[in-house]
Amino acid sequence: MINCQRTLVLIKPDGVHRGLIGEIISRLENRGLKLVAMEFRHITKEFAEEHYAAHKGKPFFNGLVKYITAAPLVAMVWEGSDAIKAVRQTVGATNPTEAAPGTIRHDLSILTSRNLIHASDSVESAEAEIKHWFKEEDIFPWERDHEEWITGLN
């Protein structure tokens, strides 16, 4: 597989409450990405503050931590060719009213403060976030039978 990457994806508590776990996972599966780790988890304030450390001090920080810790979420690692960019594209822009039609945020949400999903934004953040959320032994690489039809090169 060319440029194989892993990226951290969270279905935030609004996605869980709204019953959108299956819909969001389907969109990533349909894109041709491969799930290699998944956990249903209710995170602490401290864990959330660490995850969103880059936003510490911003006016929305406390509300963001409250939102992400308000209920359980689904944490996942997805793998694929250029997975970081591909997932961000399928997720859409941070503000759902600026997200392109066809993206998860456009199609399923309307406000930045309830934008359903998180996805790593760079190789460096993906690496750090996956380390923060998952132990190596909880990530399960596997071979897809039809890989050639998704990531084959000509």
Ligand SMILES: Nc1ncnc2c1ncn2[C@@H]1O[C@H](COP(=O)(O)OP(=O)(O)OP(=O)(O)O)[C@@H](O)[C@H]1O
């Ligand atoms: N102005 C804002 N008001 C309320 N919440 C915000 C605002 N800006 C960002 N957020 C929340 O903080 C999250 C992190 O912001 P960031 O700029 O990293 O966007 P993102 O990378 O698109 O989203 P994420 O990091 O969750 O994948 C956003 O997804 C959103 O839930």
Ligand SMILES: [Mg+2]
């Ligand atoms: Mg971000």
